[in-house]
Amino acid sequence: MKFRAQLASIALAALGAAGTLTARADSGWSQLNMTQGVTDISRRIYDLHMAIFWVCVAIGVLVFGVMIWSLIKYRKSRGAVADTTLLHSTRVEVIWTVVPVLILVLMAVPAARTLVAIEDTSKTGLTIKVTGFQWGWRYDYLDDGVGFYSHLDRKSDAARELTSGIDPNTVDHYLLSVDHPLVVPVDTKVRLLITGADVIHSWWVPAFGVKKDAIPGFINEAWFKVDTDKPGLYRGQCAELCGRDHGFMPIVVDVRTKADYAAWLKQEQAAQKPATPPAAAANTAAPAT
Amino acid sequence: MSTAAHADSHDDHDHKPHGWRRWVYATNHKDIGTMYLVFSGCMFFVGGMFAEGIRAELFKPGMQLFDPQFFNSLTTMHGLVMIFGVIMPSFVGLANWMIPMQVGAPDMALPRLNNFSFWILPFAFTLLLSSFFVPGGAPAGGWTMYPPLTLQTGASFPMLIFSIHLMGASSILGAINVIVTIMNMRAPGMTLLKMPMFVWSWLITAYLLIAVMPVLAGAVTMQLTDHYFGTTFFTAAGGGDPVMFQHIFWFFGHPEVYIMILPAFGIVSEIIPTFSRKPLFGYEAMVYAIASIAFLSFIVWAHHMFTVGMPLAAQLFFMLSTMLIAVPTGVKIFNWAATMWHGSLSFEPPMLFALAFVFLFSIGGFSGLMLAMVPADYQYQDTYFVVAHFHYVLVTGALFGIMAAIYYWLPKWTGHMYDLKLGTWHFWLSTIFVNVLFFPQHFLGLAGMPRRIPDYAVQFTDWNMVSSIGAFGFGLSQFLFLYLIIKCVRGGVRADSRVWEGAHGLEWELTSPPPFHSWSTPPSAAVIAHGAEH
Numbered sequence: 137m138k139f140r141a142q143l144a145s146i147a148l149a150a151l152g153a154a155g156t157l158t159a160r161a162d163s164g165w166s167q168l169n170m171t172q173g174v175t176d177i178s179r180r181i182y183d184l185h186m187a188i189f190w191v192c193v194a195i196g197v198l199v200f201g202v203m204i205w206s207l208i209k210y211r212k213s214r215g216a217v218a219d220t221t222l223l224h225s226t227r228v229e230v231i232w233t234v235v236p237v238l239i240l241v242l243m244a245v246p247a248a249r250t251l252v253a254i255e256d257t258s259k260t261g262l263t264i265k266v267t268g269f270q271w272g273w274r275y276d277y278l279d280d281g282v283g284f285y286s287h288l289d290r291k292s293d294a295a296r297e298l299t300s301g302i303d304p305n306t307v308d309h310y311l312l313s314v315d316h317p318l319v320v321p322v323d324t325k326v327r328l329l330i331t332g333a334d335v336i337h338s339w340w341v342p343a344f345g346v347k348k349d350a351i352p353g354f355i356n357e358a359w360f361k362v363d364t365d366k367p368g369l370y371r372g373q374c375a376e377l378c379g380r381d382h383g384f385m386p387i388v389v390d391v392r393t394k395a396d397y398a399a400w401l402k403q404e405q406a407a408q409k410p411a412t413p414p415a416a417a418a419n420t421a422a423p424a425t
Numbered sequence: 426m427s428t429a430a431h432a433d434s435h436d437d438h439d440h441k442p443h444g445w446r447r448w449v450y451a452t453n454h455k456d457i458g459t460m461y462l463v464f465s466g467c468m469f470f471v472g473g474m475f476a477e478g479i480r481a482e483l484f485k486p487g488m489q490l491f492d493p494q495f496f497n498s499l500t501t502m503h504g505l506v507m508i509f510g511v512i513m514p515s516f517v518g519l520a521n522w523m524i525p526m527q528v529g530a531p532d533m534a535l536p537r538l539n540n541f542s543f544w545i546l547p548f549a550f551t552l553l554l555s556s557f558f559v560p561g562g563a564p565a566g567g568w569t570m571y572p573p574l575t576l577q578t579g580a581s582f583p584m585l586i587f588s589i590h591l592m593g594a595s596s597i598l599g600a601i602n603v604i605v606t607i608m609n610m611r612a613p614g615m616t617l618l619k620m621p622m623f624v625w626s627w628l629i630t631a632y633l634l635i636a637v638m639p640v641l642a643g644a645v646t647m648q649l650t651d652h653y654f655g656t657t658f659f660t661a662a663g664g665g666d667p668v669m670f671q672h673i674f675w676f677f678g679h680p681e682v683y684i685m686i687l688p689a690f691g692i693v694s695e696i697i698p699t700f701s702r703k704p705l706f707g708y709e710a711m712v713y714a715i716a717s718i719a720f721l722s723f724i725v726w727a728h729h730m731f732t733v734g735m736p737l738a739a740q741l742f743f744m745l746s747t748m749l750i751a752v753p754t755g756v757k758i759f760n761w762a763a764t765m766w767h768g769s770l771s772f773e774p775p776m777l778f779a780l781a782f783v784f785l786f787s788i789g790g791f792s793g794l795m796l797a798m799v800p801a802d803y804q805y806q807d808t809y810f811v812v813a814h815f816h817y818v819l820v821t822g823a824l825f826g827i828m829a830a831i832y833y834w835l836p837k838w839t840g841h842m843y844d845l846k847l848g849t850w851h852f853w854l855s856t857i858f859v860n861v862l863f864f865p866q867h868f869l870g871l872a873g874m875p876r877r878i879p880d881y882a883v884q885f886t887d888w889n890m891v892s893s894i895g896a897f898g899f900g901l902s903q904f905l906f907l908y909l910i911i912k913c914v915r916g917g918v919r920a921d922s923r924v925w926e927g928a929h930g931l932e933w934e935l936t937s938p939p940p941f942h943s944w945s946t947p948p949s950a951a952v953i954a955h956g957a958e959h
């Protein structure tokens with residue numbers, strides 16, 4: 137427990153340092169670390185990432201330190217004479233086998249706990265089916281009768297052509313904006329049922345700490361719950377090679393306040409209605425024949 | 426002793442075939458070793474060209490040079506060529522050259538098989554590389570060949586599958602030869618625990634190869650029948666399971682990672698004692714560490730696919746088994762550090778590359794440990810963080826190990842000492858540029874850039890430019906290496922049999938260059954004792 141607390145404090149200190157570095161500046165130079173994200177899970181992942189990072193740094197400083205010391209101190213050019221009796225030592229060999237095991241066990245505990253939390257898909261408030269296809273996403277709000285396709289937006293799509301002559305820097309959120317973002321409410325456990333229509337894709341929004349493969353014939357589950365005070369646009373990309381336009385099927389999630397979301401849903405339901413009656417009619421007609 | 430051996434074998438020199446027959450009909454382990462090394466050198470420049478193409482396209486955002494499909498072909502072919510055409514054959518080449526000399530044998534146990542296993546390779550790669558010119562272009566589904574995407578490959582699909590079959594056959598035959606040689610041709614008195622570390626590492630690697638190459642062959646054959654004969658092993662629409670391919674592939678793929686690194690462990694374990702003028706620390710622990718890494722490599726495969734949606738228990742198992750690999754790997758690093766402790770160090774090119782290996786491979790090991798943490802892996806998976814990780818392991822690991830080996834044994838092979846100054850230049854240029862190339866990719870991955878994309882959002886521009894500059898520098902530096910090797914083969918200061926002051930092992934008891942049939946009479950117990958002071 138003490139070790140964990142220490143890790144947490146180290147991670148927190150690093151978090152401060154890294155936070156200033158990754159202050160979402162437009163300059164790419166400052167993008168050095170994982171973002172903390174806007175969900176409880178994404179922050180736990182971030183803490184885990186920083187903890188294991190600092191464990192690695194500590195081991196690295198120790199081991200590299202010993203080696204660099206040897207490189208400086210035991211140079212032949214400085215007259216070092218080899219001690220050829222140093223063949224092995226059971227004691228140090230036991231130490232450097234057992235200590236890493238202990239460190240690993242200590243790291244495995246928080247990792248396992250976070251994993252258990254991630255896998256807990258109970259008590260969800262909203263279920264959306266996500267289908268990856270070559271090359272875009274389809275979102276279906278299973279309980280609300282709303283669904284739409286989401287593609288790379290036109291400006292990015294024009295600029296990414298081989299001879300477009302358009303400077304990507306002039307395009308707003310080049311390659312990271314879509315025509316129809318996924319809209320979800322804050323503070324709601326949103327469950328995603330993820331599948332693929334043709335090949336395997338992977339739905340990834342770093343700020344939510346969610347990456348799950350969209351596999352034809354499989355339905356994968358994932359969930360996220362965005363903090364109440366963090367509405368906004370969150371961007372991600374397909375993370376599994378899926379063919380020619382794999383790099384051009386971004387994900388944008390528009391997180392709204394609950395009231396805004398309800399208004400959007402109502403509007404969307406109304407807009408999609410005209411399309412439903414003929415389909416519904418066809419469905420009811422079918423059994424009659 | 427070595428002069429006596431030389432005199433005994435002198436009539437064999439007359440039987441040495443000349444001209445093209447020497448190479449096409451080659452049965453001599455050194456000639457075949459040379460062919461393996463020359464072949465992988467050629468492939469290194471081919472695969473490197475693909476990499477430079479990738480880095481050129483990624484130099485800045487927007488599509489500059491290629492169609493995205495061609496870009497995907499480049500990443501796919503870069504992976505296949507570097508793994509199956511560079512790293513694996515060059516280790517087999519080194520095994521061919523060194524194992525008979527290190528165990529006191531005249532040649533490999535199965536010379537004709539040896540010839541066959543090499544000559545398969547040029548055909549395999551001609552087939553694979555010519556796929557660029559067929560309708561639909563070269564394979565573009567990634568070197569991991571995941572279905573259903575790979576099933577969308579055009580006319581190059583069967584070329585891909587059959588070239589994989591050929592490469593696999595070549596590897597298995599090579600591995601059989603290594604095992605038979607080590608088990609049967611050791612000089613009397615050289616017990617298993619007196620074998621040099623390079624021989625040990627290759628013995629274990631050979632068993633890994635025989636265990637997993639057929640698995641890969643099976644997996645790609647199932648794709649072949651899915652494509653042409655109506656089976657649906659991996660097609661969900663027919664009741665198949667695309668994830669099953671990933672399980673089978675990585676059951677091959679993870680031991681494959683160690684196939685590409687264990688011989689480098691062996692090489693580094695030879696070089697560090699030589700230039701520390703001190704025996705390897707914890708020889709037996711090193712052997713057991715390699716063996717446990719090899720065993721563990723069979724039970725960690727699913728850590729390559731944490732995001733496919735596995736049961737919680739399976740994810741926990743693969744996380745723990747993966748973390749466990751850090752323990753024997755740590756033992757190896759600590760033993761190398763302890764070998765240098767209280768040594769008498771000098772820094773010739775082989776030692777420089779071996780040291781860079783220890784430092785930079787450790788960095789790859791650290792990021793590997795980070796990747797083992799499943800929740801964090803969800804963020805790292807399929808990003809440039811992973812790309813950085815496996816290039817630290819495979820370029821500054823496996824490839825630097827190979828370069829260290831070439832710098833270590835080149836004077837033995839050619840009988841000439843190479844230009845040490847040039848070698849040192851090559852080392853520093855390679856080491857600096859390789860870090861400029863791959864270190865920023867950690868940042869890109871953490872900032873959210875997926876791998877295998879031909880174009881990216883503008884906030885990733887800066888570090889991509891740095892990475893590309895590193896790639897160009899690293900690529901150009903390798904021409905220095907090429908020049909150094911050619912110069913050394915053609916002539917230079919004569920190397921004596923020991924070459925390096927602190928070198929121990931049977932290969933250093935032979936002349937430089939060694940006689941055509943390395944040990945035509947087995948070395949005496951005294952020679953083995955002199956050589957085997959590990």
Ligand SMILES: [Cu+2]
Nearest residue numbers: 337338374378
């Ligand atoms: Cu995709």
